[in-house]
Amino acid sequence: MRIALLGGTGDVGEGLAVRWRRDTDHEVLVGSRDPERARAAAETYADTVRADAGDETAVSPEIAGYANEMAADRADVIVLAVPPYHVADTVDAVTDRLDEENVLVTPAAGMQRGEDGFSYHPPGAGSVAALVREHTPESVPVVGAFHNLAAGRLADLDAAMGIDTLVFGDDEAAVSRIVRLAEEIDGLRALRAGGLGVAPEVESLTPLLINLAHENDDLTDLGVRFH
Amino acid sequence: MRIALLGGTGDVGEGLAVRWRRDTDHEVLVGSRDPERARAAAETYADTVRADAGDETAVSPEIAGYANEMAADRADVIVLAVPPYHVADTVDAVTDRLDEENVLVTPAAGMQRGEDGFSYHPPGAGSVAALVREHTPESVPVVGAFHNLAAGRLADLDAAMGIDTLVFGDDEAAVSRIVRLAEEIDGLRALRAGGLGVAPEVESLTPLLINLAHENDDLTDLGVRFH
Numbered sequence: 001m002r003i004a005l006l007g008g009t010g011d012v013g014e015g016l017a018v019r020w021r022r023d024t025d026h027e028v029l030v031g032s033r034d035p036e037r038a039r040a041a042a043e044t045y046a047d048t049v050r051a052d053a054g055d056e057t058a059v060s061p062e063i064a065g066y067a068n069e070m071a072a073d074r075a076d077v078i079v080l081a082v083p084p085y086h087v088a089d090t091v092d093a094v095t096d097r098l099d100e101e102n103v104l105v106t107p108a109a110g111m112q113r114g115e116d117g118f119s120y121h122p123p124g125a126g127s128v129a130a131l132v133r134e135h136t137p138e139s140v141p142v143v144g145a146f147h148n149l150a151a152g153r154l155a156d157l158d159a160a161m162g163i164d165t166l167v168f169g170d171d172e173a174a175v176s177r178i179v180r181l182a183e184e185i186d187g188l189r190a191l192r193a194g195g196l197g198v199a200p201e202v203e204s205l206t207p208l209l210i211n212l213a214h215e216n217d218d219l220t221d222l223g224v225r226f227h
Numbered sequence: 228m229r230i231a232l233l234g235g236t237g238d239v240g241e242g243l244a245v246r247w248r249r250d251t252d253h254e255v256l257v258g259s260r261d262p263e264r265a266r267a268a269a270e271t272y273a274d275t276v277r278a279d280a281g282d283e284t285a286v287s288p289e290i291a292g293y294a295n296e297m298a299a300d301r302a303d304v305i306v307l308a309v310p311p312y313h314v315a316d317t318v319d320a321v322t323d324r325l326d327e328e329n330v331l332v333t334p335a336a337g338m339q340r341g342e343d344g345f346s347y348h349p350p351g352a353g354s355v356a357a358l359v360r361e362h363t364p365e366s367v368p369v370v371g372a373f374h375n376l377a378a379g380r381l382a383d384l385d386a387a388m389g390i391d392t393l394v395f396g397d398d399e400a401a402v403s404r405i406v407r408l409a410e411e412i413d414g415l416r417a418l419r420a421g422g423l424g425v426a427p428e429v430e431s432l433t434p435l436l437i438n439l440a441h442e443n444d445d446l447t448d449l450g451v452r453f454h
Contacts, residue, residue: 191442219454
């Protein structure tokens with residue numbers, strides 16, 4: 001499978017890229033608005049995976065950098081690893097490359113900082129996932145996943161995960177595909193959270209985790225496990 | 228310390244009552260609008276604690292039933308273990324019994340059921356905690372805690388907890404008091420989540436947990452652990 005990480009030069013993109021390359025045979029396409037930055041990031045991620053394998057002379061792992069549009073065009077699964085305020089633009093730039101064979105995955109959450117810390121601040125559509133749905137042709141499945149992955153831990157291949165990601169969407173086959181893709185990452189468990197309508201509750205976890213890390217000295221780079 | 232559980236005949240009240248009585252020396256006052264129901268529940272909870280101790284002839288553990296007003300009047304810490312739509316009435320009925328030496332604790336979350344499962348549906352005040360704050364004299368500290376405790380597990384003294392509760396509020400001393408009280412329950416960890424303004428993100432976890440249990444066959448009576 002080919003996975004595009006649009007905005008993949010950020011920390012969530014980095015973490016997913018190196019984990020999927022280490023733990024699976026999927027090809028990873030790092031996307032950016034600037035293809036040069038995408039190629040540089042892909043190079044760095046490939047170095048990380050080679051170093052982890054203890055073989056710095058190995059042929060390049062299958063991580064390549066492209067402009068977002070090209071990455072989306074070539075991929076089966078497309079992850080919108082961009083900040084929430086770039087989600088709509090990024091989707092608009094790539095939708096004509098997508099069809100019903102693709103899955104568009106949204107991991108972003110809208111937040112704002114206030115006196116009491118970060119709070120959930122969704123776009124006018126009601127959630128980032130709803131915004132993605134509004135900007136995507138109806139035939140293309142949209143799935144929410146990979147919101148609360150403790151990005152630093154995800155990108156550190158020496159770190160154990162042992163955490164959950166919540167997967168939601170209205171297209172059952174697309175949700176199942178992303179659940180399998182998530183669970184191919186060692187130590188990550190994927191739980192189904194429901195249809196796209198549950199997006200606000202899932203996206204709300206992101207500011208909550210930031211606040212918990214801020215308020216509790218012994219907690220950093222937090223993930224969550226349901227049991 | 229004396230702890231009142233208003234609406235303590237419900238499942239969260241039951242769980243907190245039997246855990247605090249087993250794990251601490253605090254006196255537990257079960258409150259209800261109907262003092263007869265409160266006394267019957269207190270009797271049942273006392274039996275549970277005695278059975279757990281393996282001594283069914285022991286003198287009554289310190290669990291007693293009262294009308295909500297009387298329970299609030301006698302207690303140091305008052306937990307509003309009522310459904311969200313009874314929170315305002317319950318607070319109004321007891322506020323003249325409270326002062327700055329008390330802490331009023333709110334564990335409730337507003338939800339509604341829709342096509343995609345349960346979603347967060349706060350009262351007009353913005354959160355249940357904000358509603359409690361609006362109905363409570365300014366001198367009385369309000370703290371949010373005990374929202375996501377897997378009520379069935381909490382009430383089953385044979386079940387291990389191993390989960391977190393999130394504690395928030397604007398009065399640091401009151402938050403610390405509730406953090407300590409929470410951690411006196413074996414296996415429960417209390418994390419600070421910030422000021423009262425973080426209530427929506429914490430309360431949103433409750434519908435999320437219900438949806439996760441519904442969507443994933445192997446998960447029931449879910450709690451959450453941050454790490």
